[in-house]
Amino acid sequence: MIEKTDVVIIGTGAAGLFCALHFPEEVNVVLVCKSKADESDSYLAQGGICMLQGEEDYDSYFEDTMRAGHYENNKDSVEVMIRSSREIIEELLEYGVDFDRDEKGLCVTREGGHSKPRILFHKDCSGKEITSTLLENAKKRKNISIIDHTMMLDIITDGEKCYGIVIKARSGEITLLKAKETVLACGGLGGLYEHTTNFRHITGDALAIAKKHGITLEHIDYIQIHPTTLYSKKTGRRFLISESVRGEGAILLNKEGKRFCDELQPRDVVTAAIKEQMKKDQMPYVWLSMEKIPTEEIRSHFPNILQQCLEEGYDPTKEYIPVVPAQHYFMGGIKVDLSSRTSMERLYAVGETSCNGVHGKNRLASNSLLESMVFAKRAAEAIRKEISEIEFREVSDLVDMDIYTDVSKLEKEYKEIVLEEIEKEKKRHE
Numbered sequence: 517m518i519e520k521t522d523v524v525i526i527g528t529g530a531a532g533l534f535c536a537l538h539f540p541e542e543v544n545v546v547l548v549c550k551s552k553a554d555e556s557d558s559y560l561a562q563g564g565i566c567m568l569q570g571e572e573d574y575d576s577y578f579e580d581t582m583r584a585g586h587y588e589n590n591k592d593s594v595e596v597m598i599r600s601s602r603e604i605i606e607e608l609l610e611y612g613v614d615f616d617r618d619e620k621g622l623c624v625t626r627e628g629g630h631s632k633p634r635i636l637f638h639k640d641c642s643g644k645e646i647t648s649t650l651l652e653n654a655k656k657r658k659n660i661s662i663i664d665h666t667m668m669l670d671i672i673t674d675g676e677k678c679y680g681i682v683i684k685a686r687s688g689e690i691t692l693l694k695a696k697e698t699v700l701a702c703g704g705l706g707g708l709y710e711h712t713t714n715f716r717h718i719t720g721d722a723l724a725i726a727k728k729h730g731i732t733l734e735h736i737d738y739i740q741i742h743p744t745t746l747y748s749k750k751t752g753r754r755f756l757i758s759e760s761v762r763g764e765g766a767i768l769l770n771k772e773g774k775r776f777c778d779e780l781q782p783r784d785v786v787t788a789a790i791k792e793q794m795k796k797d798q799m800p801y802v803w804l805s806m807e808k809i810p811t812e813e814i815r816s817h818f819p820n821i822l823q824q825c826l827e828e829g830y831d832p833t834k835e836y837i838p839v840v841p842a843q844h845y846f847m848g849g850i851k852v853d854l855s856s857r858t859s860m861e862r863l864y865a866v867g868e869t870s871c872n873g874v875h876g877k878n879r880l881a882s883n884s885l886l887e888s889m890v891f892a893k894r895a896a897e898a899i900r901k902e903i904s905e906i907e908f909r910e911v912s913d914l915v916d917m918d919i920y921t922d923v924s925k926l927e928k929e930y931k932e933i934v935l936e937e938i939e940k941e942k943k944r945h946e
């Protein structure tokens with residue numbers, strides 16, 4: 517059992533892995549994750565990742581991101597994200613990520629809210645391609661250890677600085693993992709919702725822990741509902757029908773088979789239109805027609821979606837499929853600066869757990885993988901500059917192990933803390 521490390525990163529999604537890969541050999545990094553290392557929402561990403569298409573695209577990409585975010589975005593974060601996009605994609609290519617290509621080079625597609633095609637993709641499983649490549653690279657690094665099925669129960673802190681985490685190991689043992697620096701990369705909070713596209717174990721633990729220790733949160737009620745998930749009577753995670761399906765020509769239809777909205781508006785606008793239509797039609801879903809997309813393209817670009825629809829009993833090459841909105845993404849989170857620093861010293865937050873304001877009130881499609889990696893890299897850069905000055909501290913006086921004996925009760929409490937906070941913020945905004 518590892519008892520101390522230079523850096524502990526909680527989460528093995530795109531954010532956690534990308535951060536880990538940006539430490540040199542002499543910095544020891546431990547990556548901890550609650551489930552299997554490849555069970556993160558980053559794996560589920562279908563549509564792809566945005567890349568600035570040359571200087572002439574800058575204003576339009578910036579405006580699309582701001583418009584989707586209702587102009588509540590932090591402009592500095594948006595600028596950093598867009599300006600860094602090429603270097604991030606170049607790094608991904610070096611790591612071995614295989615984006616789809618045609619005779620002109622890397623293929624680009626379009627999704628809702630984008631005025632131009634600027635999304636790179638790998639069929640309809642871009643997240644799996646990117647995240648599995650990062651994971652393979654991380655496994656090869658001597659300075660990186662990955663500990664799966666291990667849950668962070670708390671951070672170790674004196675109220676001012678963070679000194680590592682309290683964990684429940686795979687064996688069930690509750691133990692301490694001391695670290696000079698701690699990075700929260702715990703993803704969103706979809707697991708708190710009945711209908712979500714997220715993995716069920718992703719329940720916003722880091723938010724509850726942050727709240728408990730007085731670490732600043734921001735926009736905790738900014739939750740994105742994705743307009744199109746495959747309607748199913750089964751319980752469990754909802755299957756996403758990526759926006760790029762609409763980007764390639766799919767349209768939404770009411771129960772009479774009539775179109776009722778502009779499908780390429782930002783997600784919140786399309787979601788509102790669908791919900792209104794479901795009410796009018798008195799139906800638990802609306803239809804999505806892929807008639808305009810050539811069958812060959814459905815097979816080559818969207819094989820995963822096709823397969824999933826067939827398993828549910830619908831053939832999208834021949835018939836409409838039923839779709840319904842579901843919880844999908846979390847724009848709020850632990851408030852961080854442009855280097856992903858939280859309000860507590862030696863504690864960073866990256867990816868969906870964090871909020872640097874880049875998405876404003878509503879995320880533009882395919883900006884989140886990019887944002888996760890841009891700001892995870894910046895966190896690693898900031899940590900590298902300060903870590904040599906930091907010494908390990910004795911921490912036993914900071915932790916009362918008795919409060920972790922009933923983990924199920926603790927998990928329930930954490931869920932309640934987050935849901936309560938969301939409700940409070942919602943009321944404050946009303």
Ligand SMILES: Cc1cc2nc3c(=O)[nH]c(=O)nc-3n(C[C@H](O)[C@H](O)[C@H](O)COP(=O)(O)OP(=O)(O)OC[C@H]3O[C@@H](n4cnc5c(N)ncnc54)[C@H](O)[C@@H]3O)c2cc1C
Pocket residue numbers: 526527528529530531532548549550551553555556557558559560561562563564565642643666667668669701702703704713714715717718719720721722756844845866867868869881882883884885886888
């Ligand atoms: C179905 C779907 C499709 C998507 N499509 C796209 C897309 O096309 N383009 C795009 O840009 N974005 C997309 N997204 C969003 C994107 O995938 C995520 O926002 C992003 O990858 C978040 O990455 P992350 O590393 O922050 O978190 P995640 O990838 O969710 O990883 C979270 C990690 O934290 C760990 N963890 C959580 N709590 C604890 C704890 N208490 N202790 C230990 N470990 C913990 C988990 O085990 C996991 O390893 C999609 C999301 C979904 C769900």
